[in-house]
Amino acid sequence: MNKEEILAHLPYSKPFLFVDEILHIDENGSSGTFTFDKDLDFYKGHFKDHPVTPGVILTETMAQIGLVCLGIYLTGSAEGGVPGHVMLTSTAIDFMKPVFPGEKVKVVAEKVYFRFKKLNCTVQMLNDQHEVVCKGTIAGMVTNKMNG
Amino acid sequence: MDRAELIARLTPIIATYAQDKDAVASINETTDFIKDLKINSANLVDVILDVEEEFDIEIDNLSMERMLNVSAAMEIIEDKLKTK
Numbered sequence: 001m002n003k004e005e006i007l008a009h010l011p012y013s014k015p016f017l018f019v020d021e022i023l024h025i026d027e028n029g030s031s032g033t034f035t036f037d038k039d040l041d042f043y044k045g046h047f048k049d050h051p052v053t054p055g056v057i058l059t060e061t062m063a064q065i066g067l068v069c070l071g072i073y074l075t076g077s078a079e080g081g082v083p084g085h086v087m088l089t090s091t092a093i094d095f096m097k098p099v100f101p102g103e104k105v106k107v108v109a110e111k112v113y114f115r116f117k118k119l120n121c122t123v124q125m126l127n128d129q130h131e132v133v134c135k136g137t138i139a140g141m142v143t144n145k146m147n148g
Numbered sequence: 149m150d151r152a153e154l155i156a157r158l159t160p161i162i163a164t165y166a167q168d169k170d171a172v173a174s175i176n177e178t179t180d181f182i183k184d185l186k187i188n189s190a191n192l193v194d195v196i197l198d199v200e201e202e203f204d205i206e207i208d209n210l211s212m213e214r215m216l217n218v219s220a221a222m223e224i225i226e227d228k229l230k231t232k
Contacts, residue, residue: 115197116196118190118193118194138163140190
């Protein structure tokens with residue numbers, strides 16, 4: 001599968017699509033970028049008068065670029081395979097720096113293992129200054145149908 | 149390896165992922181990974197990967213699919229150890 005086909009298979013749309021571009025993808029990992037539009041709705045409340053991207057959204061962004069794009073690629077590129085759905089099953093993330101409205105981030109994910117339908121990746125997110133803003137591990141089950 | 153030793157080596161692996169700690173304390177051959185220990189399907193994969201490492205065996209997809217309780221796990225481990 002190429003990058004465009006993977007993007008087309010992502011099951012998200014605005015305001016919950018957190019992938020702008022896939023920079024690289026192969027059987028060992030993926031990388032991509034996303035720019036947090038300053039008008040995203042959650043900035044109104046997180047926090048009052050002090051907008052900062054919520055950690056759960058950073059985690060989701062790493063999951064979409066790392067785990068989900070890679071899961072779709074691995075299943076869709078297998079011989080006779082169909083692009084699967086990825087169900088998030090665990091995350092363990094450390095947060096180092098805040099991400100403010102308008103910032104562009106890059107996510108780099110490396111596959112730890114993909115066995116028995118479970119994909120486990122190490123992920124990290126970098127800001128425009130190439131500083132690590134958060135990193136950790138994310139895992140999910142890659143299935144043939146959504147939620148299952 | 150006898151069955152008691154096998155269970156003794158399995159228990160710490162299972163305990164890592166089990167949500168129901170009381171069920172771990174009373175683990176026996178009929179214990180079901182999902183119903184009794186409340187292990188989800190993602191952690192069941194981790195149990196199997198840890199079993200592979202602990203016993204230095206490789207578990208195939210078909211075996212994995214029937215490894216849903218302690219007795220099935222023991223049968224599969226014994227079987228794989230024989231053909232190693």
